[in-house]
Amino acid sequence: MGRSSDKENRKSRRSTRKTTSRYSSGANQQLIDFSKLDRETLHKLKKIYKIKAAKNAKKHDICAKISECFMRQQVDEKTVIRNFLRVVKENN
Known part of the structure; x- marks a missing residue:
């Protein structure tokens, strides 16, 4: 990520409320x-x-509840990327 992305992320964080979720x-x-x-x-x-x-x-209120549920999800990034690439190849 470049400097502009970092700057945009910081700016975005300041303007958000409790309706945001962070995921690592x-x-x-x-x-x-x-x-x-x-x-x-x-x-x-x-x-x-x-x-x-x-x-x-x-x-x-709805955003806060969705955010809570979203944060509880466990994602295997390698599997997601692998499946995404497979679907892209199949549809080309």
Whole structure:
């Protein structure tokens, strides 16, 4: 990652609320701001993660719950990359 990416990440961290998630990839740490997603996408994620929230729940509450679920996931990066490359090759 270059300097501009680092600068953008720091700027992004300052402007986010409790609705962000950090996940580690070895030494790299990424920041995900779920509040930038629209309500329709958040409701899809809510369904995927089987999150129970009131239909009239505020956006930041839904984002916080999605963030919690996202952080609990364990990902084997090598397997994900291998599968991604396999799908790309199959579709070319």
